[in-house]
Amino acid sequence: MSRDAEENAIAEEQAFLDAALARRDRVAADLTAALAAPATDDVARARLRTLARQHEEITRARDGLVFGRIDGLDGTVRHIGRIGLRDDDEQADPLVLDWRAEAARPFYTATPVDAQGLVRRRHIRTTGSVVTGVDDEPLDGASTTELVGEAALLAALDQRRTGKMSTSISTLQREQDDIIRAGASGPLIVQGGPGTGKTVVALHRVAYLLFTHRRMAEQAVLLLGPSPRFLDYIAQVLPALGETAAVSATCDTLFPGVTVERDEPREVSEIKGRALWQPMLQRYVRALHPRPRDLTLRWEGEAYVIGEPAVAAALTSATSGRPYHRARAAFAEQVHQLLADAVAQRRADLLDEMEEGLEELLARFDRRAKTRVDPDRHAGSDVDGQMSDDEIDELRERIADSAAVAAFLETWWPSRDPATALRRLLGDAPLMLRLTPDLSEAEAALVAAEPDPWASSDIPLLDAVADLLGDVAAPEQQGEFTADRARRQRAWVYGHVVVDEAQELSDMQWHMVLRRCPSRSITAVGDIDQTEASHRHTSWAEAVAATMGERWTAAELTICYRTPREVMELTGPVLAKAGSRNAPPRAVRSSGIDPWELAVAETAMPAAVEAAVAELRQRWEGGSVGVVAPVTRTAALRDLLPGLPVLTATQAKGLEWDAALVVDPDGIAAEPRGWNGLYVALTRCTQELGRILPTPV
Template sequence: MRRHDSAVAEEQRFLDIATAQRDRLAAHLAAELAVPAEDATERARHRRLRRQYEELPADGLVFGRLDGRDGTVLHVGRAGIRDEDENADPLVIDWRAPAARPFYTATPVDRQGQARRRHVRTDGPVVVGVDDEPLDGTSTGDLVGEGALLSALNERRTGTMSTAISTLQREQDDIIRAEATGPLIVQGGPGTGKTVVALHRVAYLLFTHRRMAEQAVLVLGPSVRFLTYIAQVLPALGETAVVSATCDTLLPGAQVERTESRRVAEIKGRAAWQPALEAHVRSLLPRARELTLRWEGEAYVIGADVVAQMLASAVPGRSYHRARTAFAEQLFQVLAEAVAEQRAALLDEMEEGFEEILARFDRGGRPDGVRDGRSGSDVDGLMSEEEIEELRERIASHEVIGRFVESVWPTRDPADVLRYFLKNPAFLSAGEAALVAAEPGTWASSDLPLLDAVADLLGSVASPAAQGEFIADRARSQRDWVYGHVVIDEAQELSEMQWQMVLRRCPSRSITAVGDIDQAEAAHRHTSWAQAVHATLGDRWTAAELTICYRTPREVMALTGPVLERAGSRNSPPRAVRSSGIAPWERFAIADRLTDAAVEAVEELRKRWEGGTVGVVAPVARIDALLPVLEGVPVLTATQAKGLEWDAALVVDEAGIAAEPRGWNGLYVALTRCTQELGRLHVS
């Protein structure tokens, strides 16, 4: 005990030193930021200083220590803290730095030069405990810092996710630090830390690849509720160059207005829509034909062959509206040159028969042959290049010419184009086309990826610069923003057309997708990752797997085998490494008494887990009856509960959940939301 007290006191002394240095750095940065930035260079410097200021943590300053076999000591924290002596080694190393990696990966078998790992537990500025892990033994256990990890897992849930940088495990750290050179798809069952890995990978990538912060990172989640749950993690890690969204909120200016049948959602989610929409937008392009324009009372004819050349130059590689702009610019130039040529021809006609008289004049000079340096139509009637360019600008801004261009190549609204196409999607079978055509004109969830595709194919009529002081604000407001990296949580739910939405925003394919294919409940028919991504990624993706369940107790995971079997799973469930000591329990109630029984069970759970959280998962058909009587408690469908966790969970009417579409997958989700206690309320 005395040794433990001594270690706590030792770490408290160090934490006090680190805290004082952090405060000095914060004061220095605040003073620098208080000086107004007067030019672009100073504004760029301010952005760097602001990032440094934001990265200074309010807590979690130090959470670990590595004692090297050579006697070196490194302290690991949420952010790097340099020593007051700038020539000295850092006082605290950032958890993302290469030097910190042994804190997560060293084992007694693979010591990586380390003699001991110490987890430091703090409460604000106070060290409340340490867990020492010697690395000179022969243990091959799965867990790094087992005491600290299990202590964190046994804490009450607060309803929001916190960081886990002090308790990351080796297989998690391997994925967090993996290269971001292409799509990485991470399969992980319940409680394996998929979301933790995804978010900490964002923080790691932004730290390691500073230029990525200039493009921002997109985090896609399954629901707004889920995004609220994880909202504090990245800011706590000092990262702000992040845009969080769902597929339903990703397209600026569009929103889901109605629900739809699973059958129609499955049809609209197929990859075949992409080439069909591309063909439809191509069909809207003008065809080569002779064009007649009027300028200042004169008619000018542009032949069909010239128009064909203009189209061939304008269209390839451009969206509909950008091609329209390129075509219009060529048209303005051709018309300006035609006007100049016609003027020259008229001048030649007028001069015919007066050659001898005109020969006495030196074009560009006076009758006596003295040149005055002038040129252009004022001198010889021929327009100079400058005059032709001035004419082209007048043509381009002329209202009548603008209306002519609009008649030849009209601007298009993505919503109108898509609504027209949905009325006759000829590439579908007759029965499927009829189902789609019968849908109302408002948007359902599966329409938004199609609308996004059309908006991309049409392109913007104009591309205004994105507004906002912060990079995330600018990225969020601009549909065609290109992100440095995209993270997708619950990626198994994405349709093929939603994957297309992702690729448009990250053409580099720097993507991390995490999920559990066995928890898939979406309308698509994919039962493996290969099926889910083949249409968009082909075989060009890397697979990784999280195999250890940290959150869900063994007692609960023992129930999932038969459920996975009924769901048609091809995967082995993750191996639970902790026990809550509480066996799942069951109760039965007749249908008329089900809500009363649910209220009674929830009240018991809330008393047992006071200070923590309790959640209820039920079939869609039961939600409306349960919500009014269970105020203050999350009452969710299995789909809505995905990604969330509570200390205790009550699953109401398992049979009803299993009877829903892909219901066994949903039941797998429902059973695995708790960290401590699971109750099951059946309908008898």
């Protein structure tokens, strides 16, 4: 494109952006006025929540409102943006087409070979409300590139990293878009190596699903990440895409009010993560149910016995398909009815006895007085021995409100605290062995020897026990957004769950995910070759076999956009030593900087690291630098480098910097599943990789 042509294109797009921003401002003002109206009933409150969500979406959409344009062979022109905007004429075509709309899809998928009715695709670069550049991509000729909007993509990849992930709606690639828009009726597991955009796909898929399936927003979407640091890194993406109906969490924070307080040995973590705990805990909670026997209850000073057969029948009915506490409540209702029936029956029997005695007395009197007494005078409802249905219902309600009856039932069938119940089990090795044949004595002893504070592997077990016992519903607060309600309630059922770094989940963590989405509308993204968790899974089939069997769909991201070709060339031997079954992703860009390494004596390591970091910071000023090191070195390095991210390979998972310094790569490889960890460490940079190795003593 000539300079004059580019200036004309920029002016053209500036005029359009000005019109779009003006329309956005008018819509925002209308929404602000509508939100000022009082909410007088539930319908009005629901409407205000919808308007508030729309206002939030349109407010955040000012920056980057328009980023693309597609020109059709038929002369039609459509602008693509962060949100959809209609002109003042609501019947006209959209002024700006939402990037998630089906009509916008050719922006991401059209190629010169498959132009999909387009003649040109234009990427529009903006800063605030100013158009700063355009990149035109003709679609009516031959092309050798496999990238969509190559110039815009490479420009975005070469930008400095700020420590926060930004949206990628203007540079999504075809294989990413295919996964973002895939169906959501069952589990979709996406394998993708470093730099393939797994997290980008996961986040934009959330935004796409909430836009496409409006009812999903009523249930919210759960986004599970590997660490709080990772969630902080991606925190601004979904709000920038205008989505508020998403809850972000880690597996450790999914149980409200419970905090992980300690680390534990990997061997214990692996044991607690196995699928065997789910049936074991089911048997454990089932064993907490009381056994049938005669129950003696007191009512108004008299004892009433509910026989064992009636108790057994009530237990069978109450426990069928119900968690512990709901079964307990259902049983209590039946006991209230049984006791009411027993009281009514005793009253009837007593009145029958009284009536028989009265009739005999009257008969003797009749013989003496030679007179007759009309029996109908004594056969009314007051003396026939039968309570009316209304009277029995009233009696049952009084029994249900009785503190004495409630205390009796609490003693015989106590309510249970999930934490107390689980701690009792985990501290009792013989009990664990009685409940499952799949634990060895040594393994049960290892689990029982652990201290009380919760470890990460305890959270899925606690969640399972709480689910089997049953929760008390959290009260709803007026005006609350769906995501806020979902965040407070452990048993909330989500419309969809997205799991990032899904290869790290244990079997019991997968069970925790499925409890929150019984429909199994799940998207899991990860790289099985980056697995560092204590479980033993080395393939996706192994990772999900215990919870999903074969009922899941596989997808793959094959192109590495982030990590330079120079760095990816180092990963082959590392993957081989990690036992990988996958081909590494194919890098499509070069940074022009070869990875470098420096070997120094152990005593010189601190100074060498400090100097290397200073050089990298200077070279990548305005961007970001990160350090990855073995667990044993991170504390000292953090003291040496305050304010700089110094992480283990596990903590660095999912993050990226302009430059990464890997300290003691052999030390990382020597850790459990260390070759997988080294693969993670080597692939965190977008531009430059340095390695510092301690020389042998």
